[in-house]
Amino acid sequence: MVRNKKFLMLLSLLISIGLWMFVMGQVDPQTSITVADIKVEMRGTDVLTNQGLTATLVKPKIVNATIKGKRSEVNKAKKKGLRAYIDVSTCDYGDNEAEIRIDIPDGVSGVSVEHISNYSASFRVK
Secondary structure: OHHHHHHHHHHHHHHHHHHHHHHHHHHOOEEEEEEEEEEEEEEOHHHHHHOOOOEEEEEOOEEEEEEEEEHHHHHHHHHHOOEEEEEOOOOOOEEEEEEOEEEOOOOOOOOEEEEEOOOEEEEEEO
């Protein structure tokens, strides 16, 4: 009787693992994950350079972003790496603030940004 219970427990475990693998591999459920320590870059600095100006990022220098989508695509986006940036091309001399945007890598579809730890960045143009 004890041997029969152990066999049934092992069989149940194997069936559970098999079903879990099927769901993860075939169904590809929706998921969301947080990607930490994404460096904020400045884009459009060439426009400022042409005007004899430079931009210096004040804060934040890194952000965290939560992305959402099918599990396989979210994992692909995390593996390829997310990029955070601000556009400084249309800014004026002095202290400025710009919206932080997140680039989803090429070849990744159906993934959206659910949350960013900071939605704007401060920078100084001199």
